[in-house]
């Protein structure tokens with residue numbers, strides 16, 4: 517099979533979908549790997565490193581897309597890439613369809629098989645390809661939150677840790693999954709006073725067992741959420757209903773309850789965001805202010821720490837790429853039902869129930 521890796525085109529996206537070790541495994545298994553010139557540069561991987569491990573370096577993205585049976589990417593195809601997708605091809609990447617109807621319709625129209633990293637499941641029903649990026653984004657959310665709480669960055673002028681004699685910041689984490697737990701742990705490690713809210717009581721029990729004493733778990737309902745917002749310096753949006761648009765838990769009116777120039781990092785923005793006032797931003801212009809609250813809504817946070825993220829992502833994606841290349845989509849999905857749950861669009865039809873429900877599209881089964 518011909519596996520193609522285009523250079524990412526999203527603003528400030530420095531990740532790459534395959535590293536030289538992956539090229540080595542694929543070529544060893546008899547596949548051809550096309551790497552677009554400069555695809556690894558943002559992660560510190562030179563074309564020569566790929567070539568030395570058996571890749572063919574291809575200058576133009578259009579040629580990679582034209583020749584490859586399996587395109588492996590990091591972010592969803594952007595409009596400039598839509599005309600390059602072609603029927604019969606498989607595209608394996610993060611898609612986050614529920615957040616973007618135009619993308620969903622473009623992928624349907626193209627005829628590609630779209631396998632979305634974010635809905636692939638493991639034997640326990642977890643989302644193994646989302647996990648490492650959520651770990652990065654969760655930890656990074658506190659780093660970013662700490663920065664934007666500084667006054668020159670428009671924040672409240674609060675040091676997360678406080679100092680002896682001055683209280684630390686209060687951090688409210690909405691959603692206690694991978695992003696939330698990593699955010700809570702990082703904030704707690706810096707000495708902040710942390711509340712973490714979730715609707716899953718088993719998850720809250722687990723967090724109660726493993727988190728340090730400055731993290732308090734709370735059941736997520738509107739009453740507890742509003743109580744938390746009143747005292748919050750930093751809010752992390754980390755809810756997920758897999759495949760679906762994020763629930764808009766924080767309404768515009770709720771912002772008035774928060775201290776002026778508090779900061780919200782809405783990590784869930786890639787699924788539409790969990791604030792009514794959230795809209796996607798980029799690393800170049802990450803924040804904006806609504807009702808005196810600083811919003812940070814970068815939809816590809818891990819892209820900024822490309823080297824860490826590339827290695828963390830490819831640790832989990834490479835076995836799937838190899839399986840798809842070796843067995844083809846049908847064979848691989850038959851052998852791995854968790855991979856099959858990653859197929860969101862096939863032959864112009866939506867095969868993921870949450871995506872179909874989000875846009876009122878017919879769900880193709882079987």
Ligand SMILES: NC(=O)c1ccc[n+]([C@@H]2O[C@H](COP(=O)([O-])OP(=O)(O)OC[C@H]3O[C@@H](n4cnc5c(N)ncnc54)[C@H](O)[C@@H]3O)[C@@H](O)[C@H]2O)c1
Nearest residue numbers: 649650653691693694695714716736755756784815816817
């Ligand atoms: N912006 C970025 O760059 C970036 C990077 C990585 C992940 N993400 C996104 O972050 C979000 C969270 O990812 P994750 O891996 O932590 O997911 P996860 O499934 O591990 O956790 C989500 C948690 O939200 C909880 N939840 C659901 N409804 C809730 C509610 N009403 N109130 C409180 N909690 C609720 C769930 O019980 C679950 O524990 C996803 O949308 C993911 O795509 C964004």
